[in-house]
Amino acid sequence: MSLLQRVVRQRGSLFRVCGARSLAALKTTYRPQSTRAEESAAHEAAARPFDEIPGPKGLPLIGTAWDYTPFGQFPLKTNLRGSFRERTKTYGSIYREKLGPMDMVVISDPKEIEKVFRNEGRYPERLPLMSVKIYRELKKLPLGVAILNGEEWQRVRSSVQKDMMRPKTVGAYASLQDDVSRDLVDVIRALTEKEESGGQVHNFINYVYRWALESISVVVLDQRLGCLTLDDLEPGSDAQLMIDGVNNFFRNLVKLELSGVGLYKYISTPTWRKFEKAMDQWHFVAAKMLREKLAKSAAEEGTPTESDTDFLQSLLSRNDVTFEEAMMMAVTLLSAGIDTTGNTLMFNLFCLAKNPEAQEKLYQEIMEVIPAGQPIDDKKLNKMHYLRAVVKETFRLFPTAASNVRKLDRDVVLSGYVVPAKTTILMAHDVISSLPEYYPEPEVFKPERWLRDDESSGVQPFTLLPFGYGPRMCIGRRFAEQELHLGLIRIVQNFHVGWSGEDMKQVNRMIQAPDRDNFVFRKRA
Numbered sequence: 054m055s056l057l058q059r060v061v062r063q064r065g066s067l068f069r070v071c072g073a074r075s076l077a078a079l080k081t082t083y084r085p086q087s088t089r090a091e092e093s094a095a096h097e098a099a100a101r102p103f104d105e106i107p108g109p110k111g112l113p114l115i116g117t118a119w120d121y122t123p124f125g126q127f128p129l130k131t132n133l134r135g136s137f138r139e140r141t142k143t144y145g146s147i148y149r150e151k152l153g154p155m156d157m158v159v160i161s162d163p164k165e166i167e168k169v170f171r172n173e174g175r176y177p178e179r180l181p182l183m184s185v186k187i188y189r190e191l192k193k194l195p196l197g198v199a200i201l202n203g204e205e206w207q208r209v210r211s212s213v214q215k216d217m218m219r220p221k222t223v224g225a226y227a228s229l230q231d232d233v234s235r236d237l238v239d240v241i242r243a244l245t246e247k248e249e250s251g252g253q254v255h256n257f258i259n260y261v262y263r264w265a266l267e268s269i270s271v272v273v274l275d276q277r278l279g280c281l282t283l284d285d286l287e288p289g290s291d292a293q294l295m296i297d298g299v300n301n302f303f304r305n306l307v308k309l310e311l312s313g314v315g316l317y318k319y320i321s322t323p324t325w326r327k328f329e330k331a332m333d334q335w336h337f338v339a340a341k342m343l344r345e346k347l348a349k350s351a352a353e354e355g356t357p358t359e360s361d362t363d364f365l366q367s368l369l370s371r372n373d374v375t376f377e378e379a380m381m382m383a384v385t386l387l388s389a390g391i392d393t394t395g396n397t398l399m400f401n402l403f404c405l406a407k408n409p410e411a412q413e414k415l416y417q418e419i420m421e422v423i424p425a426g427q428p429i430d431d432k433k434l435n436k437m438h439y440l441r442a443v444v445k446e447t448f449r450l451f452p453t454a455a456s457n458v459r460k461l462d463r464d465v466v467l468s469g470y471v472v473p474a475k476t477t478i479l480m481a482h483d484v485i486s487s488l489p490e491y492y493p494e495p496e497v498f499k500p501e502r503w504l505r506d507d508e509s510s511g512v513q514p515f516t517l518l519p520f521g522y523g524p525r526m527c528i529g530r531r532f533a534e535q536e537l538h539l540g541l542i543r544i545v546q547n548f549h550v551g552w553s554g555e556d557m558k559q560v561n562r563m564i565q566a567p568d569r570d571n572f573v574f575r576k577r578a
């Protein structure tokens with residue numbers, strides 16, 4: 054079936070429009086299934102029951118949800134990371150917490166984190182984002198790769214696995230994505246050259262989100278959106294609607310997902326209504342962009358195309374996913390690539406601004422591998438070890454996702470306690486990042502610790518997993534890293550990045566976001 058026929062056949066869709074268990078029970082149901090040879094039977098047998106895992110008691114029905122309100126100890130918006138660190142200090146590297154109906158175990162020992170990942174099986178399960186699931190069920194849309202679990206998840210994920218994760222395929226987009234980063238540099242140059250600017254770019258983060266959307270569009274849509282312009286975008290333009298929609302989605306998502314009881318599941322709360330509006334907005338705009346791209350491809354059908362990297366065409370031609378599922382995948386990728394990569398670029402620039410020696414070292418590496426005016430390809434990127442170390446060290450101090458989550462389909466013994474199958478296990482790598490036993494002088498920004506041949510190197514495995522791990526790790530990882538590398542190279546090659554005023558802090562929007570942007574860009578001679 055041709056692409057055009059598939060589009061025509063799908064005219065009816067959105068895309069056309071555009072408890073705690075008792076000890077006795079645990080003892081009888083616990084069947085160790087670990088396959089790791091070194092785990093002795095004696096160790097398993099001596100494991101203590103789930104109910105004995107230490108942790109805060111909480112209130113009936115809502116558990117510890119109160120602690121995360123603006124009046125509690127760890128306001129969700131500003132101090133979720135603080136809760137992992139404080140609770141670990143109080144209870145140790147494993148603790149248990151009940152957040153409304155969710156019974157959760159939080160671990161921060163790298164060996165135990167490794168054990169969780171080694172036991173995740175063929176179909177790793179993450180807690181589905183219930184609000185997204187409910188929205189898509191209500192609108193009769195496919196659930197999408199991030200929400201699905203089991204065999205369904207694997208079928209949908211495999212439709213883009215190779216195109217997203219194979220280094221060679223991703224590397225083929227390096228020069229197109231480099232053009233986007235050069236455009237960002239042109240914007241910064243033009244705006245900072247204005248006399249009154251003082252080297253600052255007003256609302257810089259919005260340009261960074263445009264850069265991120267434009268960078269992922271060259272992959273998914275195989276075209277530039279042209280949204281990296283000097284002027285503000287029209288509020289009703291597709292790109293701005295998409296960016297605002299995804300921003301608002303994250304702002305409300307965190308409130309819904311971590312609200313404890315989850316009133317929104319039963320009545321239409323004000324937060325739910327804002328969330329629904331944001332979801333409508335970005336689903337609609339992304340679908341419109343895709344529809345326009347398909348109409349263009351259909352018009353050109355039969356005409357030889359210049360590009361051999363038509364991602365969407367390859368996705369839609371697969372027989373293992375329906376047209377609607379393929380479209381939902383494309384919508385997901387377009388939206389998942391904005392705040393994640395955008396916020397991460399902001400954190401990297403902030404760390405460099407506050408650490409001028411590291412910035413200078415990075416500049417030297419850039420000039421060695423990519424002299425000014427030279428194009429960048431994936432081979433050159435692979436030579437940039439210090440750059441990679443900068444990105445890793447930034448993830449350690451300013452994680453974009455502060456933890457990973459899994460539910461195992463088998464019981465497992467963690468730190469000497471039985472954790473029954475299907476328990477939510479939260480792996481808090483952010484806690485590990487702050488501990489001197491894993492990172493000497495943990496508060497210091499030291500990219501060198503990630504360089505293999507440096508004397509301060511020697512980071513243990515499973516201490517930092519910013520993109521998750523295993524078959525369910527972030528599917529956008531390679532593109533995100535490539536975009537970050539290109540963005541940092543072009544910015545640092547052209548500017549001294551500085552900072553004025555109070556330091557940046559992170560705010561929690563399900564992923565972490567910067568609370569301010571006070572960069573000062575000075576042109577390099």
Ligand code: HEM
Nearest residue numbers: 199389390393394397453454520521522525526527529533
């Ligand atoms: C610096 C940027 C990014 C960070 C830190 C990040 C982080 C993560 C993390 C921690 C996960 C969960 C992994 C796991 O459970 O093991 C994830 C999943 C995911 N990410 Fe990213 N991500 C980033 C960028 C992107 C981009 C650019 C895209 C798309 C183009 C993307 C698409 C996805 C999708 C679709 C999933 C769900 C995958 C699945 O469930 O199979 N991410 N990401």
